[in-house]
Amino acid sequence: MIPSLFQAVPMTVDQATAILKWTYPPPYDFYNMETSEEAYAELLDGSYQAVIAHKQLVGFFCTGRSAQVPPGRPLHLYPDDHLDIGLGRQPELTGQGTGFAFCSFVLDTVKAKSALPLRLTVASFNERAIHLYEQLGFQRHAAFSTTHATFLIMTQSHT
Template sequence: MKYQVKPMEEHEAIEYLQWRYPEPYTFYNVPAAGFAECLAEILAPDNGTDYYAVYRKGSYYGIFCFNYQSQDLELGLGIRPEECGKHHGRQFTLAAVDYIRRNLLFKGRIWLRVADFNERAQRSYEGAGFKPFDQQLAISWHGLTNFIHMELPET
């Protein structure tokens, strides 16, 4: 699958924040009360995280976000709700890693967080070479959630 990646624009951020996932993935739905805060964070030029819109076959397909932390890069991923569950997660994750390595020229450790209940995403990340290394309880929009931390070794 070929993806086109570009810096996220405001209209794409608005659309992304309105994506609605079915159970049990409603955890990823941004509540109306948090919409303005999330939009401001995505659009802030110096918030520490870079957001990218990802297109497939000319349609807005997903997002990548990158947050540099010392020698590491934290990766965030999202696929449109109607495209989830079609067994493209591994390939999408590999595309994000390829973009990081080729376009951002980042050779260090890449890591990500995934809610512990999201076994589907965990399998995709493991298929792309990520390995669990830690976990953390964190407060999210929906209460206390356990996140599995997964890493991809340096190249």
């Protein structure tokens, strides 16, 4: 087996600080996070992993409730028959054709720890990510709207 370029490690305060400072260009600025006690608490609650390559922070992922968009919960769009995943990349690394390798690493890491099929939620305007997720075997499952955006829920069988 070829060793991975990537490594998943528990999120540290320094990594959380770096992630909270990431700024994405429009329209992806939708993903910019506000630095707050709540944001730190979520990033450090144990559901988030930092992804490292060449000793640099290149992204992160989370699983469980942290990966869900809360307005989808009362709509019963997150039944317990899937494991939710969420992920993010350092802004300078997006749109460069490296997403497939990054996402494959995240999916392999998550699948090694769970037998549940995977589910993710993505903003519907993010066609770049949706195309990537479809290449990785995700299928469009449901959609819902909030005051800020429309979201697409995508699912993948456990392979």
